[in-house]
Amino acid sequence: MTTTTGELRPVVVGAGPAGVRAAQTLVAHGLRPVVIDEAPRAGGQIYRRPPAGLAQRTARTLYGFESKRADALHQAFDALQGRIDHRPDSLVWNAQDHQLDVLHNPTRGTSRVPYSHLVVATGATDRVLPVPGWTLPGVYTLGGAQVALKFQGCAIGRRVVFMGTGPLLYLVAYQYAKAGVQVAAVLDTARLADQLAATPAMLSQPAVFAKGVYYVGWLRAHGVALHGGVRPLRVLGDEAQGRVTGVAWQDGNEERMLACDAVGFGYALRSETQLADLLGCRFDYAPLHRAHLPVRDAAGRASVEGVYLAGDGAGIMGADAAEWAGERAALALLSDNGVAVDTARAAELERRLDRITGFRHGLERAFPVPGDWAAHAPDELVICRCENVTAGSLRRTIADAGASEMNRLKALSRVGMGRCQGRMCGVAAAEILAHATQQPLQQVGRLRGQAPIKPIPIRLVPAEGAGA
Amino acid sequence: MTTTPNALLHRVAETTGREAVHFTLDGAPASALSGDTVLTAVLTQCAQLRRNEFSGLPRAGFCMMGACQDCWISTGEGERLRACSTFIAHGMALVTGKNGA
Numbered sequence: 001m002t003t004t005t006g007e008l009r010p011v012v013v014g015a016g017p018a019g020v021r022a023a024q025t026l027v028a029h030g031l032r033p034v035v036i037d038e039a040p041r042a043g044g045q046i047y048r049r050p051p052a053g054l055a056q057r058t059a060r061t062l063y064g065f066e067s068k069r070a071d072a073l074h075q076a077f078d079a080l081q082g083r084i085d086h087r088p089d090s091l092v093w094n095a096q097d098h099q100l101d102v103l104h105n106p107t108r109g110t111s112r113v114p115y116s117h118l119v120v121a122t123g124a125t126d127r128v129l130p131v132p133g134w135t136l137p138g139v140y141t142l143g144g145a146q147v148a149l150k151f152q153g154c155a156i157g158r159r160v161v162f163m164g165t166g167p168l169l170y171l172v173a174y175q176y177a178k179a180g181v182q183v184a185a186v187l188d189t190a191r192l193a194d195q196l197a198a199t200p201a202m203l204s205q206p207a208v209f210a211k212g213v214y215y216v217g218w219l220r221a222h223g224v225a226l227h228g229g230v231r232p233l234r235v236l237g238d239e240a241q242g243r244v245t246g247v248a249w250q251d252g253n254e255e256r257m258l259a260c261d262a263v264g265f266g267y268a269l270r271s272e273t274q275l276a277d278l279l280g281c282r283f284d285y286a287p288l289h290r291a292h293l294p295v296r297d298a299a300g301r302a303s304v305e306g307v308y309l310a311g312d313g314a315g316i317m318g319a320d321a322a323e324w325a326g327e328r329a330a331l332a333l334l335s336d337n338g339v340a341v342d343t344a345r346a347a348e349l350e351r352r353l354d355r356i357t358g359f360r361h362g363l364e365r366a367f368p369v370p371g372d373w374a375a376h377a378p379d380e381l382v383i384c385r386c387e388n389v390t391a392g393s394l395r396r397t398i399a400d401a402g403a404s405e406m407n408r409l410k411a412l413s414r415v416g417m418g419r420c421q422g423r424m425c426g427v428a429a430a431e432i433l434a435h436a437t438q439q440p441l442q443q444v445g446r447l448r449g450q451a452p453i454k455p456i457p458i459r460l461v462p463a464e465g466a467g468a
Numbered sequence: 469m470t471t472t473p474n475a476l477l478h479r480v481a482e483t484t485g486r487e488a489v490h491f492t493l494d495g496a497p498a499s500a501l502s503g504d505t506v507l508t509a510v511l512t513q514c515a516q517l518r519r520n521e522f523s524g525l526p527r528a529g530f531c532m533m534g535a536c537q538d539c540w541i542s543t544g545e546g547e548r549l550r551a552c553s554t555f556i557a558h559g560m561a562l563v564t565g566k567n568g569a
Binding site: 045048052053054057058089105106125126135139140143144145147148149151152153154155156157158179180239240242262382384386388418419421424431454 | 471477478480482483484487497502511516523525526530531532534537538554
């Protein structure tokens with residue numbers, strides 16, 4: 001407790017809801033954090049702001065019921081200008097010895113940013129369970145379909161099917177329909193019975209629950225076909241021409257088909273944990289998230305001293321929770337360094353975060369990941385879209401080489417070794433491995449993160465052992 | 469909704485009051501709007517960004533948020549750009565391989 005704040009060089013990675021609130025809290029206590037973010041403007045994915053020239057839509061149009069929260073977060077960040085060192089368009093691609101390697105995307109310039117303490121708020125991407133045809137142009141994640149609309153004012157097609165499960169499924173369908181795009185259908189792998197069973201737990205966040213009910217009701221009232229309990233069979237299309245022509249799905253004993261020219265799909269979200277991994281944080285299997293996640297205490301402290309985790313990057317809890325977790329983590333960073341903080345506020349934030357856990361369990365019941373996905377995945381299904389590794393080749397590798405752990409499977413099959421480093425295929429490969437070896441998901445382990453955590457120009461990679 | 473016959477993406481908002489940006493697409497002159505990503509600029513004109521090295525089949529991105537690395541596109545000089553997170557600029561020469569390359 002002998003540090004003075006002048007010696008602290010905190011760095012916040014990510015400028016979504018968690019990162020912005022963390023930075024704001026540090027500034028409020030007299031610190032000047034570096035804030036590094038891949039996006040050109042702060043807001044994260046959920047509150048992503050369009051480029052400056054695209055200013056015709058109001059916050060209400062862009063963010064719907066979330067517009068007040070989006071506005072508040074953007075204003076909070078804008079008010080920090082001059083009091084933080086903001087590095088937009090910048091990717092942290094490595095971390096070692098209290099230094100971050102940072103690539104500035106537009107100029108391809110690289111720099112080393114030292115830190116004394118780190119708030120890791122790296123967010124999430126869609127959780128993907130592939131379906132045959134998912135590599136066709138015109139098939140995007142649900143989050144991707146939303147980014148096209150929000151960030152670029154574009155729709156992914158003229159007649160779109162949304163498929164998978166999770167809260168984003170109905171939200172994105174609603175946003176597309178509101179934007180005048182024909183939504184051919186919403187195909188949910190969860191059943192209405194799942195959603196009804198989850199209602200008591202979800203009522204702990206009545207406002208969030210009400211929004212979900214509203215989207216479903218609005219879609220139904222506007223004649224959008226909603227099908228529950230489906231099993232997606234394939235995206236139809238011409239592979240050589242690269243066009244989507246429809247989707248096929250199993251509805252009970254019946255196979256059904258529908259014409260469309262684009263598909264948005266996903267199964268809720270998965271955390272971006274590569275940076276926490278490079279930092280040496282301890283991971284544990286988290287059954288609620290069906291994933292191995294970096295361990296943190298109630299305040300956000302990771303297992304590595306000086307590292308704090310906040311937001312969806314450490315477990316999917318949603319944007320509101322991310323704001324609270326970002327603030328809480330910053331308060332922990334401050335008090336760990338002898339700065340006086342409002343302990344009642346810290347306790348209140350922890351109470352809120354604890355309460356949202358019950359709601360989160362409800363969401364998982366309402367939109368369960370289809371547990372039989374791997375059993376139904378055909379051998380010819382492409383799992384790794386980077387390197388075209390199929391389910392069949394994974395199964396052969398597992399059977400022939402006796403691979404029972406993810407990194408072994410990666411080494412032998414190349415799954416997760418491509419440019420995305422398993423972000424798109426890792427969830428599915430783990431499901432295939434667990435199913436093929438009859439192990440619980442937690443036993444198959446997780447793909448280890450490796451630097452560079454995203455592709456960088458080859459000339460920037462330092463030679464082995466070259467040091468700083 | 470503004471539409472080009474072979475386009476994958478369709479503009480449904482923010483269609484006016486933006487400057488035109490001129491570039492070339494597989495050697496032919498093309499124009500986009502300022503504030504477009506390279507992905508938007510290309511896929512509002514055609515239906516692919518590149519071909520996958522392993523399958524040889526067309527690809528047009530997937531996650532739109534810089535994670536999946538599916539949206540790389542080549543420039544005339546052989547440089548690779550991540551189309552979803554690079555803005556279109558005057559004079560860019562972009563090559564999709566849609567003509568069989």
